[in-house]
Amino acid sequence: MPAEKITSKVRIREILEQAKFCWKHQGQNALLMAIHEGLLKKKVSFPLLEFAAREMALWIPENEQLAFTDTLVATKEMGSYVIAGIILQLRLPLHLEQSIQGACTYIVTGDQWYICDIIGERVLGHALVTFPEKTIPLLKQLAKYSDKWIVRAIGVATHYAVKKGLSPKFVEIVFKLLLSLSNATDFHVKKGIG
Known part of the structure; x- marks a missing residue:
């Protein structure tokens, strides 16, 4: 039997209200189970999963958000990486380095090209377009990383930041960074660098 398809924000809100209720009365594990069954085991578009994440970030306390995302990605469901x-993206203004480090952890442990791309765009790409002065030095450090998915x-x-309007002066800097990585031999790295 194919998974139920969820196509509306109204339905997402209903699922989130139920999840919030479970969380308030039974704790973090109940929240995880409600999200897993209500969203991750269903067919939900990435934009609707992003909407769900933004909604949850409003009521999951900041000091509990990382524990939630850690347990969420442990399910290894594709949608968990979007959420x-x-x-992590919403945490960037106050926790830039911590969010990028968390993203890198998820990318390495996920060990798949699509996880790298999902997290890479939403966290590192958004950080680059939003906070280029702080993010570029971090990307330069990550360029020395041994893991192919981080590179x-x-x-x-x-690519994401340029598409979203990264200032030309920063485009030149990151383009030079990509050029410095152009001798990579791994297929996935070459494809990601483009």
Whole structure:
């Protein structure tokens, strides 16, 4: 039997209200189970999952958000990476380095190109377009990382940021960073750097 398809914000809000109720009365595990069954086991578009993440970030206390995203991505459901990516993105203004570090952890442990791309765009890419002065030095550090997915994520982040209007003076800097990685031999890294 195919998974139920969810196509409206109204339905997302209903699922989130139920999840919030479970969380308030039974704790974090009940919240995780409600999100897992209500959203992650269903067919839900990425924009609706992003909407759900933004809604949840309004009522999950800041000091509990990372524990939630950690347990969420442990399900290894594709949608969990979208939700975790948006929650980390929302934390960027106050917790830039911590959010990027969390994104890198999810990318490495996820060990798949699509996880790298989902998280890379939503966290590193958004950080680059929003806070380029603070993010570029971090990307330069990550370029030395031994994990292929982290190196690929630099390309993913750059492509996203350029598409979203990164200032030309920063485009030149990150383009040079990508050029410095152009001798990569791994297929996934080459594809991500483009």
